[in-house]
Amino acid sequence: MADTTNWVGSRQLLRRLRDVMAGGGDAQARLDQIAGIIARDMVAEVCSIYLLRPGDILELFATEGLLKTAVHRTRLRIGEGLVGDVAAHARPLSLDEAQDHPQFAYRPETGEEIYHSFLGVPILRGGRVRGVLVVQNQSRRNYTEEEIETLQTVAMVLAELVASGALAAESEFASADGIALRPLRLDGARLNGGLAMGRVVIHERRTTISQVVAEDVTVELERFDAAVQDMHRSLDAMMEELGGHRSGKEHVEVLEAYRMFAEDRGWLARIREGIRGGLTADASVAKALNDTRARMAQITDPYIRERILDLDDLAYRLLQHLDGGEAQQDRRRLREAGDTVLVARSLGPAELLDYGRRELKAVVLEEGSATAHVAIVARALEIPLIGRVAGLLDRVEAGDHILVDGDNGTVVVRPGDDTRQAFAETMQSRAELQEVYETLRDLPAVSGDGAEVSLNLNAGLLLDLPQLRQTNAAGIGLYRTEIMFMMQGQLPGVDEQAGVYRRVMDQADGRRVVFRTLDAGGDKLLPYMSGHHEENPAMGWRAIRMTLDRPFMLRQQLRALIRAASGRPLEVMFPMVAEVSEYRAAREILELELARAASRGESLPESVSAGCMLEVPSLLFQLPQLTGCADFLAVGSNDLLQFMYASDRGNIAVSDRYDILSAASLRMLRSVVAACDAAGVPVSVCGEMAGQPLEAMALVGLGFRSLSMASSSIGPTRMMIRSLDVGSLSDFLDSLLTGPSRSLRSKLSAYARDHGVSLWT
Numbered sequence: 001m002a003d004t005t006n007w008v009g010s011r012q013l014l015r016r017l018r019d020v021m022a023g024g025g026d027a028q029a030r031l032d033q034i035a036g037i038i039a040r041d042m043v044a045e046v047c048s049i050y051l052l053r054p055g056d057i058l059e060l061f062a063t064e065g066l067l068k069t070a071v072h073r074t075r076l077r078i079g080e081g082l083v084g085d086v087a088a089h090a091r092p093l094s095l096d097e098a099q100d101h102p103q104f105a106y107r108p109e110t111g112e113e114i115y116h117s118f119l120g121v122p123i124l125r126g127g128r129v130r131g132v133l134v135v136q137n138q139s140r141r142n143y144t145e146e147e148i149e150t151l152q153t154v155a156m157v158l159a160e161l162v163a164s165g166a167l168a169a170e171s172e173f174a175s176a177d178g179i180a181l182r183p184l185r186l187d188g189a190r191l192n193g194g195l196a197m198g199r200v201v202i203h204e205r206r207t208t209i210s211q212v213v214a215e216d217v218t219v220e221l222e223r224f225d226a227a228v229q230d231m232h233r234s235l236d237a238m239m240e241e242l243g244g245h246r247s248g249k250e251h252v253e254v255l256e257a258y259r260m261f262a263e264d265r266g267w268l269a270r271i272r273e274g275i276r277g278g279l280t281a282d283a284s285v286a287k288a289l290n291d292t293r294a295r296m297a298q299i300t301d302p303y304i305r306e307r308i309l310d311l312d313d314l315a316y317r318l319l320q321h322l323d324g325g326e327a328q329q330d331r332r333r334l335r336e337a338g339d340t341v342l343v344a345r346s347l348g349p350a351e352l353l354d355y356g357r358r359e360l361k362a363v364v365l366e367e368g369s370a371t372a373h374v375a376i377v378a379r380a381l382e383i384p385l386i387g388r389v390a391g392l393l394d395r396v397e398a399g400d401h402i403l404v405d406g407d408n409g410t411v412v413v414r415p416g417d418d419t420r421q422a423f424a425e426t427m428q429s430r431a432e433l434q435e436v437y438e439t440l441r442d443l444p445a446v447s448g449d450g451a452e453v454s455l456n457l458n459a460g461l462l463l464d465l466p467q468l469r470q471t472n473a474a475g476i477g478l479y480r481t482e483i484m485f486m487m488q489g490q491l492p493g494v495d496e497q498a499g500v501y502r503r504v505m506d507q508a509d510g511r512r513v514v515f516r517t518l519d520a521g522g523d524k525l526l527p528y529m530s531g532h533h534e535e536n537p538a539m540g541w542r543a544i545r546m547t548l549d550r551p552f553m554l555r556q557q558l559r560a561l562i563r564a565a566s567g568r569p570l571e572v573m574f575p576m577v578a579e580v581s582e583y584r585a586a587r588e589i590l591e592l593e594l595a596r597a598a599s600r601g602e603s604l605p606e607s608v609s610a611g612c613m614l615e616v617p618s619l620l621f622q623l624p625q626l627t628g629c630a631d632f633l634a635v636g637s638n639d640l641l642q643f644m645y646a647s648d649r650g651n652i653a654v655s656d657r658y659d660i661l662s663a664a665s666l667r668m669l670r671s672v673v674a675a676c677d678a679a680g681v682p683v684s685v686c687g688e689m690a691g692q693p694l695e696a697m698a699l700v701g702l703g704f705r706s707l708s709m710a711s712s713s714i715g716p717t718r719m720m721i722r723s724l725d726v727g728s729l730s731d732f733l734d735s736l737l738t739g740p741s742r743s744l745r746s747k748l749s750a751y752a753r754d755h756g757v758s759l760w761t
């Protein structure tokens with residue numbers, strides 16, 4: 001903990017920074033001043049600010065002490081040099097002799113060779129690295145804990161300033177050519193990852209209505225009915241066309257949900273009523289569109305907003321059909337245009353499909369959320385998608401060059417040549433890495449010393465299933481069933497559920513699938529279940545608590561799973577269990593349903609195994625009892641760690657506060673492996689940490705032999721494990737875990753570096 005003098009010092013420093021911000025002036029001048037203030041306050045000869053640019057490039061934006069000519073010229077990739085190393089591991093790096101460090105990369109243009117000591121901290125926001133802040137001294141010295149903390153605090157302020165636009169540093173890149181339309185960087189939300197570059201095509205929707213009042217109501221009604229028929233036919237054609245795509249069936253599922261809206265009788269009836277009241281078909285559809293817009297303005301629930309957006313999208317489609325095939329013309333224009341990045345206010349799933357995969361490199365929207373249907377389709381088609389880019393349409397023009405960094409949720413419009421070049425190189429090296437993963441695809445995830453790790457997928461939609469074969473994962477370690485429940489307008493019945501679960505198992509084609517029972521409630525609201533406001537939804541009425549209170553829901557779900565498994569192995573697990581008695585109660589319901597199916601002569605699963613998620617710390621103190629009755633455990637580290645540290649995983653003010661790679665959490669995880677091994681109960685990890693480089697390495701070192709993760713992590717994890725010696729890592733961890741260390745991240749990174757472990761940073 002810092003002493004009081006240090007806090008006073010850091011407060012004064014922050015005040016000075018705030019004064020610079022309040023003072024006005026251009027962005028570059030302010031950044032320069034900030035670098036000067038930090039250098040003086042930290043008694044350092046050098047202070048440099050590197051900011052992340054699309055394509056994972058760290059660019060020197062300002063410096064006090066290094067040669068000014070290096071500003072905007074010195075660029076490092078993530079993982080390159082000491083600065084890149086700080087960004088790659090998102091943790092501070094303090095060295096008394098920088099040049100001795102194996103990662104040191106000499107950049108002659110900076111004139112930094114005379115500086116010996118180095119302290120770099122990541123500039124973090126929302127859990128993501130936005131840049132690196134560095135101080136350097138000529139003398140060899142060790143930076144104190146207090147100095148490191150002070151620099152981290154300053155980096156935090158810098159991150160907020162950059163993000164708030166107060167610095168405008170991210171949007172005012174120095175323009176080499178100085179023309180009026182400057183390069184522009186815009187931030188949004190990552191809805192689907194990946195990098196792409198191309199030219200802007202603006203997706204336009206027809207909104208002008210030439211005639212409002214109907215001359216003949218009957219004719220208008222006929223035009224409307226014909227347009228509805230046309231729309232259905234084109235949706236059917238789309239579904240058919242998708243049948244040929246490798247993940248075709250899954251898109252159909254999304255489109256079917258979408259078509260449900262197209263058949264929404266209430267909505268269609270309202271439009272007909274408008275026509276009967278004297279409006280043309282077009283005007284009545286436009287009125288329905290305005291109505292949904294007005295309703296949307298009052299609704300904050302993201303799920304319901306998305307469903308209303310679907311209706312909104314359908315209204316535009318209907319207008320196009322009334323007008324005669326505008327979408328087709330758009331599509332043709334696009335084919336002629338070549339590499340296209342589609343820019344729109346919002347986009348429906350069918351509209352995205354209108355454009356076709358080959359023509360489209362990426363999509364950037366002013367609206368949109370991760371649960372939007374368009375995001376689901378984009379994921380399946382592997383099209384990078386960024387949403388919620390404020391002011392997008394006002395700032396781009398058709399034909400502009402655009403770089404899309406879906407991983408970081410940023411775009412650069414009208415990039416300079418050098419930025420384009422660097423971005424293209426990053427895309428190229430990503431593609432090469434992807435080829436390496438491909439070559440390893442069919443090799444087992446076995447370490448150098450023979451430890452085999454089962455790599456599984458986390459999934460939640462039929463759309464995810466093709467990834468099983470593409471990644472050659474062992475199976476699905478976590479199937480989040482709640483996603484289907486969230487996408488529906490009403491509670492899905494047994495038959496409907498059984499149909500989906502059957503298709504999941506069919507497509508898994510003999511590979512194991514672990515179905516997690518409904519984890520609704522909390523922030524995963526079901527629109528048809530009236531929920532009351534909860535102060536702490538993550539700790540509220542959710543998951544197993546809800547389904548044990550509403551046993552019919554659990555019974556129906558288990559009944560559907562049993563029916564779907566018929567003759568095949570069934571694996572289920574229960575979420576958010578806090579007491580062994582809850583697991584037992586859920587299991588009893590499973591037994592009841594099995595007995596019911598047997599008494600009706602239904603074909604039973606070949607075998608049934610019932611696991612328990614370990615997400616609530618209270619279970620850590622019931623492990624012998626739990627392993628006595630559960631068939632397997634799955635560590636939901638996202639929840640387990642947030643509860644262990646009492647640190648909300650969704651709150652960026654605290655989500656980065658504790659390191660998952662601390663001695664405390666690793667000791668806890670090691671005790672889970674020990675208890676499970678002693679009881680002979682299989683255990684896996686299916687939280688996000690299982691798919692992250694250092695974390696996955698640590699988990700294997702602790703003894704976990706089964707991990708479940710997003711599909712994009714399978715290839716890199718396989719490569720990491722194949723480069724690892726688990727015995728030596730376990731010994732290393734044993735020596736680390738006795739200490740009090742708040743974070744073992746840097747020690748584990750150093751281990752990986754020294755032992756040639758391939759980490760995909």
Ligand code: PEP
Nearest residue numbers: 615636637638639686687
């Ligand atoms: C977890 O908590 O780690 C987990 C896998 O469940 P979810 O992220 O769906 O809450």
Ligand code: MG
Nearest residue numbers: 615636638639
């Ligand atoms: Mg969870």
